[in-house]
Amino acid sequence: MIGFNYSLGLESYGRTLPPDWPGGFWWHWLVFTVIILAFVMTVLLGFVWFERRALGRMQARLGPNRVGPFGLLQPVADALKVLIKEDIVPTQADKIVHWLAPVVTLVPVLMIFAVVPFQDGALLVDLNIGLLYVVAVSAVPILGIFMAGWASNNKYTLIAAMRDVASVISYEIPVVLSLAGVVLIAGSLSLNQIVLTQNTPLILLQPLGFLIFFIGGLAEINRTPFDLLEADSELTAGFHTEYSGMKFALFYLAEYAEALALSALIATFFLSGWRGPFLPPWLWFLLKIVAMFFVIIWMRATLPRIRIDQLMALAWKFLFPLALLNIVVTAIEVLVWPEALPWGLIPVNIVVAGILVLFLSKKFTLGWGRIEV
Amino acid sequence: MTLVLSTEKLATKLEQQLPGSIIKSNKDNLLVNSGFLFNLASFLKTAPGLEFDFLSNITAVDYYDYFEVIYQLTSTKHNHSLVLKAQCYGRDNPVLPSLVSLWRGADFQEREIYDLMGIKFEGHPNLKRIVLWEGFQGHPLRRDYLSW
Amino acid sequence: MVIKTEPIILNIGPAHPSTHGVFRMRTTLDGEVIVEMEPIFGYLHRSIEKLAEERTYTGFIPLTDRLDYLAAMSNNLAYCLTVEKLAGIPVPERAEYIRVIIAELQRIASHLIAVGAFLQDCGAFMTPFLYMIREREKILDLFEMVSGQRLTYNYMRFGGLSQDIPEEFLPALRKFVDQMPSYIDEYDQLLAENEILLARTKGIGILSREMALNTSASGPVLRASGVEWDIRHADPYSIYPRFEFEIPTGMVGDCYDRYWIRIQEMRQSVRIIKQAMKQLPPGPVRSTVPWLIHPPVGEAYAHVEAPKGELGFYLVSDNSIAPYRCHIRGPSLINLTALRDMVVGWKIADAIVIFGSIDICMGEVDR
Numbered sequence: 001m002i003g004f005n006y007s008l009g010l011e012s013y014g015r016t017l018p019p020d021w022p023g024g025f026w027w028h029w030l031v032f033t034v035i036i037l038a039f040v041m042t043v044l045l046g047f048v049w050f051e052r053r054a055l056g057r058m059q060a061r062l063g064p065n066r067v068g069p070f071g072l073l074q075p076v077a078d079a080l081k082v083l084i085k086e087d088i089v090p091t092q093a094d095k096i097v098h099w100l101a102p103v104v105t106l107v108p109v110l111m112i113f114a115v116v117p118f119q120d121g122a123l124l125v126d127l128n129i130g131l132l133y134v135v136a137v138s139a140v141p142i143l144g145i146f147m148a149g150w151a152s153n154n155k156y157t158l159i160a161a162m163r164d165v166a167s168v169i170s171y172e173i174p175v176v177l178s179l180a181g182v183v184l185i186a187g188s189l190s191l192n193q194i195v196l197t198q199n200t201p202l203i204l205l206q207p208l209g210f211l212i213f214f215i216g217g218l219a220e221i222n223r224t225p226f227d228l229l230e231a232d233s234e235l236t237a238g239f240h241t242e243y244s245g246m247k248f249a250l251f252y253l254a255e256y257a258e259a260l261a262l263s264a265l266i267a268t269f270f271l272s273g274w275r276g277p278f279l280p281p282w283l284w285f286l287l288k289i290v291a292m293f294f295v296i297i298w299m300r301a302t303l304p305r306i307r308i309d310q311l312m313a314l315a316w317k318f319l320f321p322l323a324l325l326n327i328v329v330t331a332i333e334v335l336v337w338p339e340a341l342p343w344g345l346i347p348v349n350i351v352v353a354g355i356l357v358l359f360l361s362k363k364f365t366l367g368w369g370r371i372e373v
Numbered sequence: 374m375t376l377v378l379s380t381e382k383l384a385t386k387l388e389q390q391l392p393g394s395i396i397k398s399n400k401d402n403l404l405v406n407s408g409f410l411f412n413l414a415s416f417l418k419t420a421p422g423l424e425f426d427f428l429s430n431i432t433a434v435d436y437y438d439y440f441e442v443i444y445q446l447t448s449t450k451h452n453h454s455l456v457l458k459a460q461c462y463g464r465d466n467p468v469l470p471s472l473v474s475l476w477r478g479a480d481f482q483e484r485e486i487y488d489l490m491g492i493k494f495e496g497h498p499n500l501k502r503i504v505l506w507e508g509f510q511g512h513p514l515r516r517d518y519l520s521w
Numbered sequence: 522m523v524i525k526t527e528p529i530i531l532n533i534g535p536a537h538p539s540t541h542g543v544f545r546m547r548t549t550l551d552g553e554v555i556v557e558m559e560p561i562f563g564y565l566h567r568s569i570e571k572l573a574e575e576r577t578y579t580g581f582i583p584l585t586d587r588l589d590y591l592a593a594m595s596n597n598l599a600y601c602l603t604v605e606k607l608a609g610i611p612v613p614e615r616a617e618y619i620r621v622i623i624a625e626l627q628r629i630a631s632h633l634i635a636v637g638a639f640l641q642d643c644g645a646f647m648t649p650f651l652y653m654i655r656e657r658e659k660i661l662d663l664f665e666m667v668s669g670q671r672l673t674y675n676y677m678r679f680g681g682l683s684q685d686i687p688e689e690f691l692p693a694l695r696k697f698v699d700q701m702p703s704y705i706d707e708y709d710q711l712l713a714e715n716e717i718l719l720a721r722t723k724g725i726g727i728l729s730r731e732m733a734l735n736t737s738a739s740g741p742v743l744r745a746s747g748v749e750w751d752i753r754h755a756d757p758y759s760i761y762p763r764f765e766f767e768i769p770t771g772m773v774g775d776c777y778d779r780y781w782i783r784i785q786e787m788r789q790s791v792r793i794i795k796q797a798m799k800q801l802p803p804g805p806v807r808s809t810v811p812w813l814i815h816p817p818v819g820e821a822y823a824h825v826e827a828p829k830g831e832l833g834f835y836l837v838s839d840n841s842i843a844p845y846r847c848h849i850r851g852p853s854l855i856n857l858t859a860l861r862d863m864v865v866g867w868k869i870a871d872a873i874v875i876f877g878s879i880d881i882c883m884g885e886v887d888r
Binding site: 476516 | 562563566568570571574732734735736737738748750755756757820822824831833835837845846848850854855857858859887888
């Protein structure tokens, strides 16, 4: 008989409330909600500036440098511009779905930050199924994107939204499987526990898992080289063609929030979260997030984009077998050599990762060729 | 240097092959009977030693009594070139055979000549206006189309 | 149970976010696969050929700039060569050398934009495009020294050039020519071996040799399909026989070959410029020709190897001050003939890449 145990979250929640926390349950909840929202919004604005500036410098031009010193107030200018724009809704569009789509896209991304640890024990709720929660919640924004593509009553947006649904569903599988390797080594699904057990960053112990998670994550948040959704040279602007004003701003923010969430998750799972020698932990966390985001921007400036069927081929024929093999290898290591963890296993893992990637990359073709009509 | 073929020798050779096709051979071009244009062109394309495989350009000029269509042919294999001319009379319905089935490069150029000069090409798979919009009346490049 | 599907008709264009101008592709799609494609253009038709009959011969030169506005010097050169052939006007040596230098610089500038826009169509956000614009700016500075203009130069005249090059031109050109090969190597290195670029362009949009010759493709499109036909070698004009340079030829005829050929042609152009700079003689840059010329009755067709293909002018004269008929053989229009066969069977994303690799300028297509 399937029953829902609603008290599961709260019990564990009550257990991990730090003993020296003044006030009670609701005070803790309020403070952390405010911290998370403030953190996400500020860092998001900072990321908008950082991306435009870094992208500009890599492209042999200056980024924004007029609004404020070094263009630091540029996101504020963007926000003001977007707030005063007229909100245009196509007449034949499905009004309720059209209105609801940005909300469905942005809110779940904010919900991911509820379980990400900023410091030891400093998170909104330390669910002991934290990883499962993250995976579940991160699958909801795609519904919002499809709602946007459908409700705009436009052929281009429909094609773009269908592409996106296909790609996100395909990439969920390797992403989740690569996290299984992390769980096997850390021994827990709670994100705080995962950080606490990382005396060595898991990127060294799980190089293959990191690669799969990174590439799959990039595909899920539709960044280059997988940004065929917003491909300017193809289908005008993709699923958010018919959006203007604040709703477009919500989609824009949702894209950066997803990038922030991906950076935060990679920092937590693979780069040992807030741990580091001299600086305060939350600063280490921030630095790792910024470093990951810089790598994401770097890839955007350098790489061309791949086609939709090549994208699907990469997920199903390359990343998925790789993720399965990763689990098998990690499971064998954890079972057979638990005392060799961690230092003995690092070179073994890196070598195994290298061999598997090289071998599998020769064995599949990227996408179809010409189709006879 | 691309050799411009001597038209007299070529004219006699072509007259032997297809009698009645050459009307006049000028210094640097051959005036061709428009009824024989298609057969002559296919002979020029396939005959060994001639083998004109590249159609550089098709132009139409409006001399008031007649329209003249000029074909610039080149052979990349032997590196020689030839100019063919065909005339069609009558301003209401001038017609010429289309060379699209021999050289596909004639496709857009013949459509443009139809659009701007009004010369119809028989056998063209898709003869409709190309640079002007459908529903445009008249053929602007004719000398009697006044633009003001 | 078979689900009934129907193909949808999608218009790609005319207002393209890509940089190729107003061009409309009316595609019939079955899922993502293109089943049928019809190119529709004519949005930029300015009736330049009709205007030629109302302008004097010299007065038509600025209009030729607006044909392929990204490579205006080549258009000027083609027109001036045609009129010189028609009227028998000689050109002094110095003018010939400067014409060759300018034409090759223009080829480099046009190929830079072509490659940049092609890579942007492949998705490399704007980085290669901006790097190539950086080099093109140097060439445009050189052209501004020479003619005062950055885009539509109006520089060539019948019998030579409109004015001589200033003193600061040759040192600046020397500096540019010394630096350019390293930049071309940088572009080559940046993306030539990139897996994603290879996956997007190798084997895509193949134009076979027979089809390329049959559809009168010219320029890099023809050479990529394996035909070694370059007008500078096969039917040389001006003083090209005095320079030695190679003709890069592709083997397969896919998008990657067209991209690779343009990069190699830039290297060969630098080579030609270096040789021309060494041999530049002093002297007049224009033979004495009246401003209002009356060519004898007759007709002439002259063609040059413009960056985009074979650009030809056909002029008919009746001894008056304006041409009786001026026809422009635009390479972009004729290269488009093969587009439908190159695109059918591929996907939408490939159609954009294939279209970008042909390198079209709408000014020439519509005239």
